[in-house]
Each structure stands twice: as structure tokens, then as C-alpha cells.
Amino acid sequence: MSSNATEQLNTSSATATFESAVIFNIAVTAATFISFDLIRKRIAKVFEPRTYIVPENKRSNPVPSGFLKWLRPTLKTPDEEIVSKAGLDGYMFLRVIRTFMILFTAFTALGIGLILPVNRIGQYDKPGLESFTIGNVKDKERLYAHVVVCYIFTAAILYTMYHEYYTYIRLRNEFLTTPEHRVSARATTILVLGIPRQLNNTEDLKNLFNVFPGGVKRIWINREPARLINLTIKRLKTINKLESAETAFLEKYLKYVVKDGESGQDVEDGNKNPVSLRPTHKTIPLIGKKVDSIETYREEIQKLNEEIKEQRHKTDTFKLLNSAFIQFNDYIGAQLAATLTIPRLTEISREDVIWENLNFTLVFVASISTLSELSKIIPFLTPLVNKLPPSAIGFIQGVLPAIGLAILMVFLPIILRGLVTHSGVMLSLQEKYFFFLLINVLLVTASANGIFQALPSFIQAPTSIVSSLAQNLPLASTFFLTYVLLSLSAAAMEALQIGSLFMYLFTKMFLAKTPRQIFCNETTLIYKDWGVTFPPHILMASIGLVYSVIQPLILPFTALHFALFYLAYRYNFLYVYDQIYETNGDLFIHAMKQFFWGIFVFHLTMIGLMFLNQAFAAGILLIILFVITLGLILGMRHHFQHNPKAEFLPADLLGVIDMKTRKIIIDGNFTKSISTITEDIEYDEKADKEFSGSTSQQISEKPLADIDDEYINPNVVHIKHGDVDKEGNANTYLHPALIIKNPLVWIPQDSTETYKDEVKRCRESGLNATSQGATINKKYKVEVDINKAPNIKDELYVESAESWENTQNVTD
Structure with missing residues (x-):
């Protein structure tokens, strides 16, 4: 068979694959959503358990019967209610999905309206899907359009991410300063790890931490029974x-x-x-x-x-662990103690603790990444490590994490064993799982497709490798088009809850025999494991971005992916999911960090394609964009990472200021508006004495420039009420086996x-x-x-x- 015939056959096959994927996945998606609509009222335990199982203050109103009657309450429910029912984690997850939906919808208009005609009209006139890719462009001058779109997409993403970062911090601060949360055990308790044995007793710890406002209320020294x-x-x-x-x-x-x-x-x-x-x-x-x-x-x-x-x-004979829970009388004391104590953890509920891991410290978790510490865990490595020169050890320690990433999922339970909270496990898994997907799904697949497509040309004419890669790398877009299409049916499956539906019915018919088994089957709600839920969507956004300019056809399907998942997730957070572990939205920060890598891959891919197509000026412009983006991202990360509001509440937000009214609170009463605070403000003498005598004794002399109108704007989302976690008692942080x-x-x-x-x-x-x-x-x-x-x-x-x-x- 001639090379032209083979190429034509491959092209026809790719086009047929895409067409079949479109028809099949749209049909499956529509059928699955219809099935969900027909059976949702018949099995309330699976499709709307939050209308009757959860506590009354957390319940949603029952969904009306009738075809598509679930759409209106799902979409019209205020975001504030989503926060109260799904927690800040659930709301920030939905917000990320919605943000990507909006971005890729806008990108679709620009990609289909501008880039697709630039790629297709009057160029190489390749057959099938290839005619829509950047590989079809013959005129190098047209590549400047791709550069312009890269700048526009990047600017839109960075602006949106900055706004979302800022919104997250505002919402987190509002959540942590609600009256309900400020008196909860989560807010007033910190977990201190790695306590020296000589200080690991109630008297010394109390003396050490009593210096903080309000003093220590209770101390739980952890033991292993x-x-x-x-x-x-x-x-x-x-x-x-x-x-x-x-x-x-x-x-x-x-x-x-x-x-x-x-x-x-x-x-x-x-x-x-x-x-x-x-x-x-x-x-x-x-x-x-x-x-x-x-x-x-x-x-x-x-x-x-x-x-x-x-x-x-x-109990005195149980093994003493090097950690303790310390509860303060005032949550201000807990926040200040957390900022000055290393290592420490805040916002931990009793259910979140992995009790068997309380003897591990954060230092230990970090140290196992070094080869010398690894040899202590695996003794037979010691002779080998001792024989290696320092340069070799340094090289292995630098390369080992990258190699280990490929087998990460196999050894993940071992890697995560030092974490002391379930939420910490989810966050760590979220990060590692994303990089596993990024490397294996996006990078390896794209590279392999390009290399294998170019291999025959390289064998026949080795000097043509550069031009062959430039033309063949975009061919991997067909695979990712079908990959995105497949996710559409996955969104419908998310609504139908196939796994939960099957397990519930199977358990009900064959396994649940006793009252306890039946009760658990009828009342146990499913919850989302963020460690494996967030990364696939960040990967999908990265794929859509990387191929947005290479193959614009991917954009509408990526937007549809996020639209359908937003609909399914929003319904499930309102009516189905329970959330056991709460990170106060910290998973959002991890997700944004992961998406930065998607932006970098996008830029580097486009730079490579420009130089492979010998469009050097366009490539230089994209290098400039990459440098600017890298600087902005590093600056953004530095700004939010070192912003005290991103991790702990600064003194000016520890209940001293109401962030909605921007007024100072003294003894629970509003006094002066924060907008009137300047360096030379004169306080009322009586108010000043009361303020100085309170647990929150100081406020910044400078105006709070980072508190803008969004805090008091009624048109933006605000958190009115916090969680209902109780204040706790003497048993709150005792090991469950003791109580x-x-x-x-x-x-x-x-x-x-x-x-x-x-x-x-x-x-x-x-x-x-x-x-x-x-x-x-x-x-x-x-x-x-x-x-x-x-x-x-x-x-x-x-x-x-x-x-x-x-x-x-x-x-x-």
C-alpha cells in the first residue's frame, strides 16, 4: 500500500472514530440523564437522601416530581445554601467547575470563530479532522493569530484565577469568623506534633501555651491503647x-x-x-x-x-505518643498559637483524625524523601548508600522522585502513612494523583502519538524529523477529542450514581439481614474523596487548554464537559452527598497549583510547535509570554501563600472586624467603621480601654487596603452561618477506644x-x-x-x- 493510501486510510479511520464517539457518547449521555430523571423519585435513598436522612438544619427541600423538574431547584438554589450544605470544600469545588465552564465557553467562541478558519481555509487542505489543526497551516504568517489567542487565553485565565484566589480567601475568612465556628472545637483546638519527651506532659504544655490570649482550656496527651x-x-x-x-x-x-x-x-x-x-x-x-x-x-x-x-x-501504661491536642478558651489563642508552633495543625475535627498515625511528625513525612532516611526504613539499602559518592547520592535524590511518580499509585498507602488526618490524605492524594494523570495521560500520550506518527518519515529521511514532528504532533488531538467526548457520558453517570445504586440494591437484597446492617444501608450517605475527584477535572482543563489552539474543535466539548458535570455535581451536593472531612477549601489551593502546570505545558507545547514550524518570531513572542506568565504565577503564589489570611487568620480578622460591615467589634457591639481607620485616628477613650482589655488587643494602624467592597457587596456570595460543630467536652479528642x-x-x-x-x-x-x-x-x-x-x-x-x-x- 502506498504512503498516500495509508495516510488516507488513517485519516478516514480517525474521522470515523471521532464521528462514532460523538454519536455514541451523546446518545449514552442523553439516555443516562433520562434514566436518572425517570427513577430518581423511586429510590430516594440513592437520589435524594439529604431530604430526610441528615439533620434538619442540613436538609434540602424534596425535589418535585416530573420530567426535568429537578433542574430549576438545582440551578436556582442560592450559593450560600450550597455552602451550608456542602461545606466550603464542596462549594469551592463547584466554583472551580463553573469557572472552567465559563472560560471554555468563551474560548470556544474565539477558537471556533477565529482559529479554526485560520487553520483550515486556504492551507494544506489535509483531509478529515487534520484540516482543523495547526498542522494544516502552511502560511507562517497565520501563526501570529495563534500567538494572539495564546496571549488572550492566558490573560483571561490568570485574571480569573487571581479573582478566584481572592474570593476563596474572603470566603474562608468569613467561614472561620462566623459565631458558630468561633466557639467550635475545631476552631479552638490545635494538634501539636513532634513534642520532645521532656515537655510532653500536661503541666509543661499548659505553661508553654497559656501565654496566648484566653489561655488553655484542655490538653489531651495522645497515647496508643x-x-x-x-x-x-x-x-x-x-x-x-x-x-x-x-x-x-x-x-x-x-x-x-x-x-x-x-x-x-x-x-x-x-x-x-x-x-x-x-x-x-x-x-x-x-x-x-x-x-x-x-x-x-x-x-x-x-x-x-x-x-x-x-x-x-x-491508661497511664499506654504508650505515650509525641503529640497532643490543645484546646484554648478563645479561638484567637488557637490561631496565634498555630502561627508560632511548628509543627502544628488547626481546624481538625475528631472524625478527621487518623489516630494510629499520631506518633508521626510532619518533619518525618518530609524526611522520607531523602535517600539517607529511606535507607533507615529499608535497611538493606544502607551498604549501597554508604558506598555511593555524595554526587551520586545527590543525583539519585534529585531524579528518584520523578521516577517514582510513575509507580506512585501502587505505593500510595505507604507514602501517605505519616499523615495524621483524613483530609490531609485527600489533599496529598489529590496532588500526587494529578501529576500521575498529567504525565501518563497528557504528556506520554501526546508525545507517543507524535513520535510514532513521525517515525516512518524519520526512517526514510532522517533530516525531515523536525518538520515531521511539527505536522504529526497535532494528530494526537484526535485521541484527546475522543477522550473528552467520553467524559460527557461520565457526567451523566455521576448523576445516575451507577455504583451507589448497584451497591445499595445488592446490599438490600442479599447482604443486609440484621437491623444494624439494614439501618446502615438505609442511612449511610456517600461522600466525595477529593483526592481522586478533583484531579481528573484539572487534567481535563489542562487538555482543553493545551489543544485549544492546536485543535479548536476540542473547546466546545471541554465546555460541555464542565457544564454537565457542574449540573450533576450541584444536584448531588444538594441532595445526595455527605461530606465527612473538611479542609475549609484548602483543596482549591492545591487544584490551582496543579492547573499552573497545565498552563506551562500549554505554553511549552506552543513554543515547540512554533519552532518546529520555523516560525521563530512567533516562538520568541510565546517565550516572552511564558516568562511573563511564570513571573505572574510565582508572584501570585507568593502573594497568596505568604498572605497570612490564606492559612491563619491575622489579628485584624480574629473577630475584631466584621468583614461584611467593615466595623470594629468590641464586646460584641459594632463601633467605628473600618473605612474611617487611618494612621492618626483618635479612638474614644472608653472604647479604647475596653478594646485594649479584650483578647484582641491590637489592630493595624494602617487602613486595611486589601478589604474592598466585595466584603460588603450584597451581590456576591457571603457565608452567613458556620458549621454546627459543638464546642466539645473533656472527651472530644480522646482516642475513640477510650470512650x-x-x-x-x-x-x-x-x-x-x-x-x-x-x-x-x-x-x-x-x-x-x-x-x-x-x-x-x-x-x-x-x-x-x-x-x-x-x-x-x-x-x-x-x-x-x-x-x-x-x-x-x-x-x-
Whole structure:
């Protein structure tokens, strides 16, 4: 086959692939959204659980029935309500998706209206999709149009990113200074890591931190109750076994009564229930003694309760960790302490802590990236490291991270093991996962496509490699066009919740048998793992930007990608998702840092193409753009990274100033407007004394130039109310194993009232037991009324070690 015939065949194949992808993905997307619309009201647990499961102050109004009736409430709900329901993380995620949607919609108009005709009309006249790419341009003068568009796109992106950065900081400050948040345990508590052993005691830590405003309220020295942890886990597993045995027995007995009646034969002493219906198991699989499962599990739980009680009297013997939670009386003290204490973490909820990692420090996490420390973790490397010259060690340490990136996902759990919060894991995973995608999806694919396309020409004429790459690198755009198209159906799948729908129905039909299992299946909400949710969209924005000028056809599909995902995510944050871990929007900062790399790849790719096409003047102009962009990005990062408002609240925002009214607050009352503050302002003497005596004693003498009208503009988003996290008590930051309650044994009710005997026997064995909210229906299946069910979700918290001893039995 001739080279021309082969080229024509490849071109036809690429065009057919694109056309098929368009038809297939649009059809699948439309069908999936229609399916979602048809079944969303039939399975409320999957499609609108936030209308009835979450606390009332977090609930959304039910979605109206009818075709496309969900669109209006989804799009018309105020952003302030999104913040209150999805948290600042969820809102900033939606805001990023919406921002990309707006940007790529604008880019589409310019790309399709200007660049596409420049690429196609009167040039090489290549067939198929190639005629729309920059590879079709013959006239070098036309490449200046691409340069101009690169400048316009870059300026629009940088301006938008700066505005979004600024908006994020404003919203974060508003969120952290709401009255609800300022008194919460999250706001008033810091986690200090790497405490020297000689200072790791309550008295010394209190003396050290009492200098901060308000003083120390509580200190929790972290310990590792390894034995106690194992016991509580074993007890919960045994309770699950007991509940399964009790439920199976009651169902069998109910069937026995209905089918055969009570014969009075084959019964236990003092019990009307037939012995043959009692579940049994062997103490050792296959060869052990057969025992009554219910009685055996009761005895095991009773013994475990005694062991747990005994262990809780030995807390002083638990291994002392080099970390502590310190709660202050005033959140100002917590913020100031956090700015001066290294290493430290703020805004940590009890649920966010990875307790087993509290003995690791931030210094440790950073140090494992060096080869010398790695040899300590992997001892067999030590002889090799000792033999290497310093130059070789430096080279390996510099190259090793880049090489390790390719296998990052395999060893990710090991790399993240030193992190002490779940939100920290998500942020770290977010960053690493993005670079994994960037290298493997964008860079490797684009480079491989260009090289392989140019390889035949290079073999025949080695001197033509430069011109061949210039023409063939744009051919990779076909792959990315289909890649973006595939994401459209993924957006529809996000709305339909295929995975959650399948797991819910499968668990309901085959796995959930006991009241506890059914209750958890009916009330557990899914949540987004930001570590794997954010990066694909940043990658998509990077792909759209890199190929925006090379192949303008990618722009409308990229805009549609973000539009559909914005619609799906906005609905799900309002009606479906729960968010367990909160970073106060910090994931937004990570996402913007990642998108910077997409901008750099965009510029470097265009520079390379200009020089490959021997358009040297245009290439130099793009080099200038790259340098300017690099400087602006570094300046932007420096400005926001070192802006104290980006991480901690500065003194002038620690409740001293209301950011909406721009007035000073003294003892909860508004006084002077912040716009009147100047260097020579004279305060009222009485107000000055009151102000000086408060915990917030100083305010900058200069006007707050960075607080502009956006803080008081009613047309922009403001956060009116913070989270509902409680102030906390003496148990808030104790290890869960120290305070876990004696969990309930949840037994379903049956029509023969045999359950009453089972509940009674559990209580006589020293176990908490109840039957409320669960019944066995006429089909011998357990039903649970979630409104009447006991509160089993709080079993990992509430009662202290002392009050646990006095736990009373829960009544029906």
C-alpha cells in the first residue's frame, strides 16, 4: 500500500472514530440523564437522601416530581445554601467547575470563530479532522493569530484565577469568623506534633501555651491503647455475629410457628423455643465443639466488656505518643498559637483524625524523601548508600522522585502513612494523583502519538524529523477529542450514581439481614474523596487548554464537559452527598497549583510547535509570554501563600472586624467603621480601654487596603452561618477506644414476642439490648423504621471511661 493510501486510510479511520464517539457518547449521555430523571423519585435513598436522612438544619427541600423538574431547584438554589450544605470544600469545588465552564465557553467562541478558519481555509487542505489543526497551516504568517489567542487565553485565565484566589480567601475568612465556628472545637483546638519527651506532659504544655490570649482550656496527651483498640474491634465484630444469630433464630421460629404450630416438643428447659431452631457453630472450624451461637456470643461479649473495663483503668501504661491536642478558651489563642508552633495543625475535627498515625511528625513525612532516611526504613539499602559518592547520592535524590511518580499509585498507602488526618490524605492524594494523570495521560500520550506518527518519515529521511514532528504532533488531538467526548457520558453517570445504586440494591437484597446492617444501608450517605475527584477535572482543563489552539474543535466539548458535570455535581451536593472531612477549601489551593502546570505545558507545547514550524518570531513572542506568565504565577503564589489570611487568620480578622460591615467589634457591639481607620485616628477613650482589655488587643494602624467592597457587596456570595460543630467536652479528642460505649445489641421484634425473652437474656448477661424500630414482617424479612431506630451512629463517642462503668440498659 502506498504512503498516500495509508495516510488516507488513517485519516478516514480517525474521522470515523471521532464521528462514532460523538454519536455514541451523546446518545449514552442523553439516555443516562433520562434514566436518572425517570427513577430518581423511586429510590430516594440513592437520589435524594439529604431530604430526610441528615439533620434538619442540613436538609434540602424534596425535589418535585416530573420530567426535568429537578433542574430549576438545582440551578436556582442560592450559593450560600450550597455552602451550608456542602461545606466550603464542596462549594469551592463547584466554583472551580463553573469557572472552567465559563472560560471554555468563551474560548470556544474565539477558537471556533477565529482559529479554526485560520487553520483550515486556504492551507494544506489535509483531509478529515487534520484540516482543523495547526498542522494544516502552511502560511507562517497565520501563526501570529495563534500567538494572539495564546496571549488572550492566558490573560483571561490568570485574571480569573487571581479573582478566584481572592474570593476563596474572603470566603474562608468569613467561614472561620462566623459565631458558630468561633466557639467550635475545631476552631479552638490545635494538634501539636513532634513534642520532645521532656515537655510532653500536661503541666509543661499548659505553661508553654497559656501565654496566648484566653489561655488553655484542655490538653489531651495522645497515647496508643493498642490492646484496648483490638478489644473494642473484636467486641463490635462479636456483636454483629450475635445480632445475625438472633435475627436468624427469630425468623426461623416465626416460620415454625406459622407453619407447624407449637408442638411443645423438643424444647429447652424453661424456654418454649425448639432447640433445633437455635443457631450453632463450631468453636474451631470443622473440628471444634458445636455450641449454641447466641449463648456463646453473649458470653464472649461479656468477657470482652470486662477486659475493656480493666484496660481503661490502665491508661497511664499506654504508650505515650509525641503529640497532643490543645484546646484554648478563645479561638484567637488557637490561631496565634498555630502561627508560632511548628509543627502544628488547626481546624481538625475528631472524625478527621487518623489516630494510629499520631506518633508521626510532619518533619518525618518530609524526611522520607531523602535517600539517607529511606535507607533507615529499608535497611538493606544502607551498604549501597554508604558506598555511593555524595554526587551520586545527590543525583539519585534529585531524579528518584520523578521516577517514582510513575509507580506512585501502587505505593500510595505507604507514602501517605505519616499523615495524621483524613483530609490531609485527600489533599496529598489529590496532588500526587494529578501529576500521575498529567504525565501518563497528557504528556506520554501526546508525545507517543507524535513520535510514532513521525517515525516512518524519520526512517526514510532522517533530516525531515523536525518538520515531521511539527505536522504529526497535532494528530494526537484526535485521541484527546475522543477522550473528552467520553467524559460527557461520565457526567451523566455521576448523576445516575451507577455504583451507589448497584451497591445499595445488592446490599438490600442479599447482604443486609440484621437491623444494624439494614439501618446502615438505609442511612449511610456517600461522600466525595477529593483526592481522586478533583484531579481528573484539572487534567481535563489542562487538555482543553493545551489543544485549544492546536485543535479548536476540542473547546466546545471541554465546555460541555464542565457544564454537565457542574449540573450533576450541584444536584448531588444538594441532595445526595455527605461530606465527612473538611479542609475549609484548602483543596482549591492545591487544584490551582496543579492547573499552573497545565498552563506551562500549554505554553511549552506552543513554543515547540512554533519552532518546529520555523516560525521563530512567533516562538520568541510565546517565550516572552511564558516568562511573563511564570513571573505572574510565582508572584501570585507568593502573594497568596505568604498572605497570612490564606492559612491563619491575622489579628485584624480574629473577630475584631466584621468583614461584611467593615466595623470594629468590641464586646460584641459594632463601633467605628473600618473605612474611617487611618494612621492618626483618635479612638474614644472608653472604647479604647475596653478594646485594649479584650483578647484582641491590637489592630493595624494602617487602613486595611486589601478589604474592598466585595466584603460588603450584597451581590456576591457571603457565608452567613458556620458549621454546627459543638464546642466539645473533656472527651472530644480522646482516642475513640477510650470512650466507646458498650454498643447496643439490636434485636428485631416478632409477632410471637419471643424477642422480649432475647432482649431480657442479653440484659441479664450485662449487655445493652433493644428492639425498638425493627420488626420482622409477614415475609420473614427485617424492616427498620429509621425514625424510631436507636442512635447507633454515636456509639463511638459520648461517654467517658468513668461514666461508661455506669452505663444503663437502653429501654425499648
